[in-house]
Amino acid sequence: MTADPLLKVTNLTKVYTGRPSLVGRMLGRAPVNVRAVSDVSLSVNRGEILGLIGESGCGKSTLGRAILRLHEPTAGKVEFGGTDITALPAPDMKAMRRRMQIIFQDPYASLNPRRTVAEIVGLPLQLHGLAKTRSEMREKVALMLEKVGLKAGQLDRYPHQFSGGQRQRIGIARALISNPEFIVCDEPVSALDVSIQAQIIQLLQDLKREFALTYLFISHDISVIGYLSDRVAVMYLGEIVEMGPVESILARPRHPYTQSLMSAVPEVEASDKSQRVQLSGDLPSPLSPPSGCKFHTRCPLAIDICRQRQPETERVGTGHTAACHRLKENLSLLEGARA
């Protein structure tokens, strides 16, 4: 695939500042800073699916939202279709948003319970002036509902009259109706039952083909990511620790965190788990992240340098990068285990 980046993110950082409590302020306590996303660079090529994987609290949703400027980035640059959107004034940003949309995880919380489907899905048309009359709007919404597997006759129903899977279809229709090029899918199938999850994954794939879409697909489920994505980025405590083509990440994960993530997934088919890397302990608090490599507190390979210095991102294969001090030792360990 020739690289044709639709989205380019450079050194993106998002810091949330927590205001101290009243008592805290009287005592002169400093505000608490959480670096939810730290110095992330990535690009998404036109027509591809970049899978973003990580555990809860790693900053993957924040990254997705900072890219769309739903949460303003603290530092760094986001370029979309060649335009730097980080400094775009509000009216231009609004026009840009027609081209970049998001699908949310929770199909219950992300739809206004007091609006009908026609109103919810029609809102982007209204906002971007894409439908001149009410009847044109209803017509377009009806057409879109059929595209996502709902019925045109369901236009005037309310969200509570639909099941979880159907609601997610409504959310997808809302994201697609302004004819965008790029969609952030933020855990769109995590709240759904297995059989419904499969329906939605299939739908997202079909729609991508039909509308020539590009996805940033955020999930904690490596099976879903591995099935869907062209490239994968692995996130841990606000940083991307490994990124590369899906085949290469699945066959030869190089970062110990990626390795442990993959071996922790329970699989239906019996597989060789002799190289299982089981992690001890929990995710450290992002309020006080560990020094050096942030993974060192749980890493089975950690040595002194890991506690002191942050590892550089290194190239480990074609389009495959990883940030770890012990890449070489890890590789020889892996090969030793295989031999």
Place this chain on the structure above:
Amino acid sequence: MSDDILLEVRGLRTVFDTRAGQVCAVDGVDVTVNRGECLGIVGESGSGKSVTFASVMGLVRSPGRIEAGEIVFDGTDLRKLSPRKMQALRGRDIAMTMQDALTALNPALTVGEQLAEMLEAHDDDLPRRRGARRAAIQARSVEMLTLVGIPSAGDRLRQYPHEFSGGMRQRIMIAIALASKPRLLIADEPTTALDVTIQAQVLELISKLRAELGMSVVLITHDLGVVAEHCDRVMVMYAGQVVEEGPTAQVIRDPRHPYTRGLLASIPRPALRGQPIRPIDGQVPDLVDLPPQCRFLDRCPEAGEACRHLIDMHPAGPARRARCIRIAVPETEKA
């Protein structure tokens, strides 16, 4: 009843009266749990898997009620026990852990107080004298937290649930459930709320403790991968009924019910990249006023006219059963 059987449920029917009509959440469910085994219960939301075991625990409250069935635990029919006897048995002989540890634990009591409450209620070996009793409870509590892998247990007993991470809270709930040395642990979606690396730790812990304490475990989950790695036998539930049961490896290798096949085909797998997944069409039927026919009929790719009546469980090989008329046809004639 054979000596190997710890829990036997026959013809359980649990209903909920709602404004829309009677919802039959569990309809004619049979469960057998052998001593020392791990039984997996798989199903999607609304399949009745949690209600089945809430019924076993005597935890179904109005507007729900058990309409029919026998629940025999170690020779005693639990439905015939007085509420008081049931109270004594619940927690002591059968313990249950819930999916959401944060809501299941009391936020206003320390972890130590919650463990002590369990021990006070169910541990008969505690000394009578107050000082010695308190010391024994403290010692047992530390022992339990250490058992589930919580470091510096003595200090952590004084902490409240919100001071622990999600994985740690799940461990605490398991520690409380196991404090009375139950013979059966019912773990309802113990890892659904947890990240995969933490899920792996908790499941390993349950397996290890099962072996050490010789108890039986019922693992309720929606994740076939979890079942494949941890359960000896599996029961698949759909719309309030058991649709398939058998040894886990066989059920996964050669599923005999179209729903089980559909579930397995629905799991996205990196190995299937580029191939379309074959989801099960449609949705679970409304459990109010179900027509007398196979409940999977509307979603089944293999359904025919013969499926339009009530379907029983059919034998499907050694120790295997499935609720489908098609398995009565030998493999050779199907093609």
